[in-house]
Amino acid sequence: MDMLSTKKSSLAALALGAIGVVYGDIGTSPLYTIQVIFSEGTGVPLTPPNILGAISSIFWLLMFVVTFKYVLLVLRAHHKGEGGVMALLSLAVSSLRPQDKRSRGLLLLGVFGAALFYGDSVLTPAISVLSAVEGLQVAAPGLAAQVLPIAIGILIGLFWFQRHGTHAVGRFFGPIVIVWFVVLAAIGSWQIAQAPEILQALHPQYAWQFLQARGAGVFLAIGAILLAVTGAEALYADMGHFGRPAIQLAWLGLVFPCLAINYLGQGALLLLHPDAVSNPFYLSFPQPLLIPAVILATMATIIASQAVISGAFSMSRQAIQLGFLPRMRIVHTSASESGQIYMPAVNWALLGAVILVCLAFQSSAALASAYGIAVTGTMLITTILLLIVMRQRWQFPPLLAWSLTGLLATVDAVLLSSASMKFFQGGWFPVALSLVLIVLMTTWKKGRYTLLNGIASTDPKLQPFVSTLASSALTRVDRTAVYMVSNLETVPQALLHNLKHNQVLHQRNLFVNVVFDEVPYLNTQERVTLTPLAEGFWQVQLRYGFMQYADIPQALMQLNLNGKTLDPFTNSYFLSRDIIVPDVGGAMPRWRDQLFSVMSRNASSAVEYFNIPTNSVIELGSRVQI
Known part of the structure; x- marks a missing residue:
């Protein structure tokens, strides 16, 4: 009762x-x-x-x-x-x-x-x-x-x-x-x-x-x-x-x-x-x-x-x-x-x-x-x-x-x-506003698809690359490097730049990809997929519902890497900042390429969006043609 x-x-x-x-x-x-x-x-x-x-x-x-x-x-x-x-x-x-x-x-x-x-x-x-x-x-x-x-x-x-x-x-x-x-x-x-x-x-x-x-x-x-x-x-x-x-x-x-x-x-x-x-x-x-x-x-x-x-x-x-x-x-x-x-x-x-x-x-x-x-x-x-x-x-x-x-x-x-x-x-006003928003939304969707496809076709494949790195004599530092990536199959530009300029590897390297599914919520048991690649290298996919907030440091604390848990304050987060360069004869008309470039430049940083500590971030830029 x-x-x-x-x-x-x-x-x-x-x-x-x-x-x-x-x-x-x-x-x-x-x-x-x-x-x-x-x-x-x-x-x-x-x-x-x-x-x-x-x-x-x-x-x-x-x-x-x-x-x-x-x-x-x-x-x-x-x-x-x-x-x-x-x-x-x-x-x-x-x-x-x-x-x-x-x-x-x-x-x-x-x-x-x-x-x-x-x-x-x-x-x-x-x-x-x-x-x-x-x-x-x-x-x-x-x-x-x-x-x-x-x-x-x-x-x-x-x-x-x-x-x-x-x-x-x-x-x-x-x-x-x-x-x-x-x-x-x-x-x-x-x-x-x-x-x-x-x-x-x-x-x-x-x-x-x-x-x-x-x-x-x-x-x-x-x-x-x-x-x-x-x-x-x-x-x-x-x-x-x-x-x-x-x-x-x-x-x-x-x-x-x-x-x-x-x-x-x-x-x-x-x-x-x-x-x-x-x-x-x-x-x-x-x-x-x-x-x-x-x-x-x-x-x-x-x-x-x-x-x-x-x-x-x-x-x-x-x-x-x-x-x-x-x-x-x-x-x-x-x-x-x-x-x-x-x-x-x-x-x-x-x-x-x-x-x-x-x-x-x-x-x-x-x-x-x-x-x-x-x-x-x-x-x-x-x-x-x-x-x-x-x-x-x-x-x-x-x-x-x-x-x-x-x-x-x-x-x-x-x-x-x-x-x-x-x-x-x-009555024309909401129609005109809707058409402008549709152009913006479809331009962003297609631009990102074109950009990611272009990166996937030019960057080296991840698995053979890290297998070679794991057996190399490069100096390793006892920290964790987190590479935020949009494609888990290719080598992130941030890793290539890090190797080129610093010529060191971290002891633990995570390639983290965030996916928002077409469902409102996912429970924490469905969140993390961890895939070992080679000694000291792992792929991590984090899944969220489209109504959820992605907190990367919190999600990574759930990981167990060979018996070791991660301390979010000792991770180094490497991010690639893509500088869009419109190309003639691309997948979209030139005006949409330029619109996508403007939207990309004004997008909020992944640092704030994913709640990454700002004092742990290294951001490296690369020019990408679309």
């Missing part, structure tokens, strides 16, 4: 945590969704049938996309507890045979999904904070000119605070999100009580009649309605932090009911006061509560922004370890939680992009045009990858798998098509 109560309390605690982190994005959609639906751009007249139809459409879209697709179906597709497009990609690829030609296409699809997520990471903080601060001009119209500077100031503060860690932001603001959802339900209930006829919107016929009546303009209307489900991908992306049961409990037990009540409440307000369409969310509040509502909404949007910023850090680390981005500095902000990281380069690049977006679009209503494509594109990619998992891993019957994903993909395609109607009004 005690164990059962402990499990229940643990699940409740996780569900409360999920409310604070996972649901911040979708929980702030009521700030702007109804306002955008009845804006001039959609051409939807503000009439009672249209109000009922719009609210009904939102309710059933939340029911289908979030409850059915994500909460009940997609959350089952976890990879050792991890979710998100990268985890789903690795799950789908690992479900196929090694030679399956679909793997390459799926990898490109996953890269595109990751790129779209970065677009979401730029747009979410901008639209969320702007929409919250815009409440000031409702409370005090004279402050309208101050909305943009205040929003940018809040965003700068939010990104500056990232260096203190996700847990610091979550600990301070997390409980506020729970208050936020309670307030959404309370103010919605108050409005419903004044116009209970809005409850008719729960019948799906109103949604069908509303969409059917739009005719050719249906895509514009759907493009606005889909703003209600932005943030649904966060349910899946953050599954590793809280687990599927907690996320499901939080959605069904609190978040969904509160959102539904608030949307119904805004509809009730418009039935009684059509002039409130200028900002139905804030005008739902009595005048004395407007300023407290703005403050609460601003705090809630900070959490909404925090979720995607943290997701961008995690996505970047996964992309680095899967070989799609160069190494970048990673700061671990928690001694107990490995997933809580801070990446300065990603953080400041995001801030620059967010400020640029705010200055370019000026308002949340204008940003709404750009928002939908990134979100719906990621949703469609998730559905395609889910089909592979259903068929290959879950062994669903073909008819069931194709029927389910066909239905999901149809809805996703309609949503994406609707969002694309606003392409020239701002």
Whole structure:
């Protein structure tokens, strides 16, 4: 009985945590969704049938996309507890045979999904904070000119605070999100009580009649309605932090009911006061509560922004370890939680992009045009990858798998098509950003492949070379040399330079190669593979999951070399710094060679990335043509 109560309390605690982190994005959609639906751009007249139809459409879209697709179906597709497009990609690829030609296409699809997520990471903080601060001009119209500077100031503060860690932001603001959802339900209930006829919107016929009546303009209307489900991908992306049961409990037990009540409440307000369409969310509040509502909404949007910023850090680390981005500095902000990281380069690049977006679009209503494509594109990619998992891993019957994903993909395609109607009004931004990121990621992936192949074809083979060295009369020093290598079959340039200039060998020589597998986590028993080569020479391969942090000195302490363990403070680490020289007629066009060269020069050092003591490193450079 005690164990059962402990499990229940643990699940409740996780569900409360999920409310604070996972649901911040979708929980702030009521700030702007109804306002955008009845804006001039959609051409939807503000009439009672249209109000009922719009609210009904939102309710059933939340029911289908979030409850059915994500909460009940997609959350089952976890990879050792991890979710998100990268985890789903690795799950789908690992479900196929090694030679399956679909793997390459799926990898490109996953890269595109990751790129779209970065677009979401730029747009979410901008639209969320702007929409919250815009409440000031409702409370005090004279402050309208101050909305943009205040929003940018809040965003700068939010990104500056990232260096203190996700847990610091979550600990301070997390409980506020729970208050936020309670307030959404309370103010919605108050409005419903004044116009209970809005409850008719729960019948799906109103949604069908509303969409059917739009005719050719249906895509514009759907493009606005889909703003209600932005943030649904966060349910899946953050599954590793809280687990599927907690996320499901939080959605069904609190978040969904509160959102539904608030949307119904805004509809009730418009039935009684059509002039409130200028900002139905804030005008739902009595005048004395407007300023407290703005403050609460601003705090809630900070959490909404925090979720995607943290997701961008995690996505970047996964992309680095899967070989799609160069190494970048990673700061671990928690001694107990490995997933809580801070990446300065990603953080400041995001801030620059967010400020640029705010200055370019000026308002949340204008940003709404750009928002939908990134979100719906990621949703469609998730559905395609889910089909592979259903068929290959879950062994669903073909008819069931194709029927389910066909239905999901149809809805996703309609949503994406609707969002694309606003392409020239701002929808181009996430697409352009995604294309730039795809070029960068594929250039790095192909450049590294070309570079490593070039080195493998020109450098001498390792086994015969060290066999000759082992029997040579070279002077040996009683220390351990650790050569960090990308290829275990060839002689590292650092060893060749060491022999040429110093003409000595170390007593123990390790050739260490780090591999990040396409699984989130590997346990320590699977980490180290030690292969003796000759007297005093060993190959060491260290394997990690793409969610894990590689600490080389710590991993090497597990080794036993002929009865001797390694002291990390007496090892000498030899690293090769490759200087890329673009060559005519290479595997890539010259402009991509030069881009790869720039990325390589600016990549973070392996010293910091692998936690190697800086005072134990000898770095030797070599020029490599690609």
